[in-house]
Amino acid sequence: MKTVTRFAPSPTGNFHIGSARTALFNWLFAKNTKGKFLLRIEDTDKARSTKESINKILDGLKWLNLDWNNEIIYQSKKQKRHREIAEELLKKGLAYKCFCSEEELNKMREEAKILKKPFRYNRMWREKNPKESPKNIKPVIRIKSPIKGETKIDDIIQGTIRVSNEEMDDFIIMRSDGTPTYMLSVVVDDHDMNVTHIVRGHDHLTNTFRQNVIYDAMKWDKPITSHIPLILGSDGSKMSKRHGAIDVEEYKMKGILPSALINYMLRLGWSHGDDEIISLENAIKWFSLERIGKSPAKFDNEKLISVNSHYIKELKNDEIIKFLESYYSSKYKIKIDEISVKRLNLGLNDIKLRSRDLNQLAEMSLFYCSKFPLSISKKAKKYIKKADKTIFTDLLIVLENIKNDFKKQKIEEIISKFLIEKGLKLSDIIQYIRAMITGLDVSPRIYDIMEILGFVEIKKRIENFING
RNA sequence: GUCCCCUUCGUCUAGUGGUCUAGGACGUCGCGUUCUCAACGCGAAAACACGAGUUCGAAACUCGUAGGGGGCACCA
Numbered sequence: 001m002k003t004v005t006r007f008a009p010s011p012t013g014n015f016h017i018g019s020a021r022t023a024l025f026n027w028l029f030a031k032n033t034k035g036k037f038l039l040r041i042e043d044t045d046k047a048r049s050t051k052e053s054i055n056k057i058l059d060g061l062k063w064l065n066l067d068w069n070n071e072i073i074y075q076s077k078k079q080k081r082h083r084e085i086a087e088e089l090l091k092k093g094l095a096y097k098c099f100c101s102e103e104e105l106n107k108m109r110e111e112a113k114i115l116k117k118p119f120r121y122n123r124m125w126r127e128k129n130p131k132e133s134p135k136n137i138k139p140v141i142r143i144k145s146p147i148k149g150e151t152k153i154d155d156i157i158q159g160t161i162r163v164s165n166e167e168m169d170d171f172i173i174m175r176s177d178g179t180p181t182y183m184l185s186v187v188v189d190d191h192d193m194n195v196t197h198i199v200r201g202h203d204h205l206t207n208t209f210r211q212n213v214i215y216d217a218m219k220w221d222k223p224i225t226s227h228i229p230l231i232l233g234s235d236g237s238k239m240s241k242r243h244g245a246i247d248v249e250e251y252k253m254k255g256i257l258p259s260a261l262i263n264y265m266l267r268l269g270w271s272h273g274d275d276e277i278i279s280l281e282n283a284i285k286w287f288s289l290e291r292i293g294k295s296p297a298k299f300d301n302e303k304l305i306s307v308n309s310h311y312i313k314e315l316k317n318d319e320i321i322k323f324l325e326s327y328y329s330s331k332y333k334i335k336i337d338e339i340s341v342k343r344l345n346l347g348l349n350d351i352k353l354r355s356r357d358l359n360q361l362a363e364m365s366l367f368y369c370s371k372f373p374l375s376i377s378k379k380a381k382k383y384i385k386k387a388d389k390t391i392f393t394d395l396l397i398v399l400e401n402i403k404n405d406f407k408k409q410k411i412e413e414i415i416s417k418f419l420i421e422k423g424l425k426l427s428d429i430i431q432y433i434r435a436m437i438t439g440l441d442v443s444p445r446i447y448d449i450m451e452i453l454g455f456v457e458i459k460k461r462i463e464n465f466i467n468g
Numbered sequence: 469g470u471c472c473c474c475u476u477c478g479u480c481u482a483g484u485g486g487u488c489u490a491g492g493a494c495g496u497c498g499c500g501u502u503c504u505c506a507a508c509g510c511g512a513a514a515a516c517a518c519g520a521g522u523u524c525g526a527a528a529c530u531c532g533u534a535g536g537g538g539g540c541a542c543c544a
Contacts, residue, residue, distance in 0.1 A: 010544045045543060105542095116469045118540045140542055158473070167471055167540085175542040182544045206472065206539045229474075229537085236536065264480090267493090271481055274492040293474095293481080296537060300479045303494045309506090354507050430503045442505045 003035030004196045007061075007068070008075075008186070010042040011053035014247035015060035017299070018201060018231045018239065021265040025228060026199045027066045028266075028287040038193055039068040043076045044185055060248040064258045073193065075185050082180035082188050085218065086141050086173050094217040095173060097139035098125040120169040141174035145213045153208050156226040156289045163209055171210055183207065187214040190223055199226045199289065202296070226289045229269055229296040239299060251304075255357030257315075260308035268297040277310055309356045317348050320361065327362045328369060340369040346452045350444030367438040368452070373464050380435035387432035389466050391422065395429075396462055403455040408447035415447075437461045 005026040009019050030037035039061070043049035061068070089095035098121075105121075112119040126144060133139065146165045154160050173184040180188075186207075190198065205227045215222045233243035245251055251261055263278055270293070272278065272286045321336065321344055328334040336344070347368055355361035367374060376384065398418045402410050419426060434443055437458055443449060450458055 008544090012544075042544060048543075102542095113469090118470050120540085161472070163472070169540095172542055177542080179542090181542070186544085201538090202473070203538055204544090207544090209472095227473090232537075234479080238537080267480060269480090274482065276480090276493050295474045297481090298479060300494070303480065305506095306494055350507090354505065356506065360506085426503060434504065440504095444505095444507090446503060 001196065003030060003033040004038060004194050005030045005035065005199055006038040006040050006190065006193060006195050007066075008040040008042050008189075008200075009057050010045065010048075011050060011057060012045065012048040013053055014249060015056045016239075017246055017248060017251070017265070019057075020060060020064065020248050020261075021231065021268060022199065022201055022228060023061060023066050024064070024262060024265055025226075025270075025287075025289070025292070027068075028283060029197060029199060029289055030069075031284040032287045035196070036069040037066075038070055038073065038195070040073040040075060040189060040193070042182065042185070043074055044079070044180065044182060046076070049076075056247075056249060063248070063252060064262060073189065075189060078185065078189060078192075079180055081192070082185050083174070083178070085188050086180065086184060089143060089173070089214075089217055090141060092217075093144075095141050095143045096126055096170075097130055097133070098142045098170075098172075099130075099133040099137045099139045100125065101134070101137055121171075123170050126170060138176040140172045140176050142170040143173050143213055143217060145170050145210070151209050151212055153212065153225065155205070155208075156224060157229075157292050157294060158202075158205065158227050161205070163206075168209060168213070171213075173214070183210050184214065187211050187218075187220075191215075191218070191220050195223050197226065197289075198223045199228060202227045202229050226292070228292055229294060231268060232296050232298045234298055234300065236298060243299065244301060255359035255361070256304065256308050257311045257358065260304065260311040263311070264304045264307045268299070269293050277307070305356050312355050312358065312361060313352050315352065317345050320344075320348055320352075323358055324362055324365060324369070327359070328366070331362075332366070332370070334369060334371065336369050343368040343452050347444065347449065350448060354442070354444070364440065364443065367440065367443070367449075370439075374437075374439040374461060376435065376439040377441065379441040380439050383431045383435040383441065384465060387429075387436075387465070391424075391429065392432070392436075392462055393466055394418070394422075396459060396466075399455060399458065406451060406455045408451045411450050412447050433462075436465045 007019075007023040007026050009015075009023075027037045029035075041054055041057070043054070058072075086095065090097070100121075104124075108122055109119045121142070125139075125142070130139075145168045148165060150162050150164045151168075152160060152162045171183060172181050174180055208225055208227075212222065231239055233239040235243075239246055245254060248261070252258075259280070262280065262283075266278060266283055266287075267276065270287070270291055272282075272291070275282075278286070321341060324344070325336050328336060344365060348365065351361055351364050355364060395415070395418060398414055399406075399411070402414055416426070419429070430446060431441065433446055435441060437446075437449065437453065453461075
């Protein structure tokens with residue numbers, strides 16, 4: 001049988017990193033088993049679902065390259081079908097109308113609180129004749145859940161879990177306004193979509209027991225479930241805003257590569273021996289739900305960054321230049337001209353080695369592209385302020401001698417000769433030169449940069465300091 | 469509160485009863501290299517939550533304790 005997985009987010013906010021990992025695991029499992037990965041938007045909550053949120057989810061999935069099969073299914077469009085199932089259950093006597101008022105329900109809640117028991121609907125309308133119903137109340141439809149015995153689920157990740165049926169009550173499947181609840185919708189949609197494997201967050205584990213009641217009532221085959229542990233913040237509490245970035249979009253803005261985020265999320269809960277850097281190809285080949293751990297993982301930004309810097313090193317120059325084009329044009333209103341492209345192609349390899357994220361890479365490469373005069377960073381300014389102008393005036397004269405053969409070995413030679421004559425060490429001047437020609441305090445090797453920029457450009461930048 | 473789940477270095481994890489004086493990665497620290505560095509090289513510190521039991525033998529199995537997480541809506 002062909003496997004079918006689904007990712008079923010509710011569009012009520014941003015695209016959370018936890019949801020992204022759920023999507024990834026579904027996607028990987030589908031790819032690994034050569035099955036299908038479907039996307040369903042659970043927008044039954046009209047009040048909270050937004051178009052923006054749907055777009056964020058879609059953008060995020062596309063950015064991560066988690067492509068889905070078939071058309072997107074919008075749960076809200078399936079309500080007629082959900083209602084039919086509820087009617088059918090009603091007709092079969094497996095569900096019933098409940099005419100409880102808000103007050104009656106609140107009373108049950110209070111009683112439960114006093115008895116220190118969890119709230120459970122007392123099933124007062126389960127056997128009552130609907131003719132006794134109060135006229136002023138629109139009923140909900142509740143499903144008859146078993147009163148005695150226990151329910152067992154076999155979860156691929158969590159193993160076998162048994163819960164006494166007394167823990168469950170007759171939950172609502174249709175609201176009083178005639179709309180289906182989540183619990184009904186998921187089951188009907190998963191069944192209609194022929195979903196074979198449900199991979200979702202651990203927070204849904206107890207829902208499985210409720211959903212089983214519906215499957216049993218309809219005599220439908222149950223999908224196999226895998227409840228993946230949640231991602232926690234660095235302090236072990238639920239991941240939230242105060243832990244920093246939690247939405248996929250934020251990672252993109254921070255210059256994280258989709259490949260890096262995928263690799264990092266994959267290793268949160270799943271492993272393959274000692275492998276850390278795992279190509280997508282291997283991820284698909286090796287992935288299995290059985291190998292997902294049961295304990296929740298804390299999100300570690302430092303590790304993400306280190307994975308990211310690895311993937312940055314693998315980037316091709318033209319991919320980077322494409323990124324730089326949009327980064328520079330939106331942030332600095334700079335266009336990358338032909339000469340800058342030439343310089344970038346010569347200099348990017350060195351910069352890739354020391355970049356933790358794309359934004360940092362862009363800032364570090366800026367000196368290859370910026371128009372004269374250069375913008376100078378705070379730390380670089382400090383160096384420049386301290387530099388002795390006469391030394392650099394003399395240095396320029398020396399450099400001018402080799403302007404027709406401005407190669408790094410030559411530059412190195414002539415500078416060391418210059419230093420000996422002046423009785424200086426390289427470290428006496430290197431940071432000043434760096435600041436003047438890159439506007440930064442950190443950069444690749446100076447001789448390489450000088451060669452790439454060429455004498456004319458170097459002269460301009462140093463003179464700017466001397467005259468400034 | 470209640471039901472369910474979880475617990476190996478700071479973090480992610482390897483580990484499926486003997487090969488574990490517990491391996492890898494990130495981070496930390498030290499040393500080296502270099503022209504700065506968030507690069508590179510080498511090295512170090514660092515964990516089986518606790519207590520019982522099963523067993524010739526337990527990080528691994530069982531039970532308890534503690535700590536953590538999740539569910540308990542006319543939300544999804």
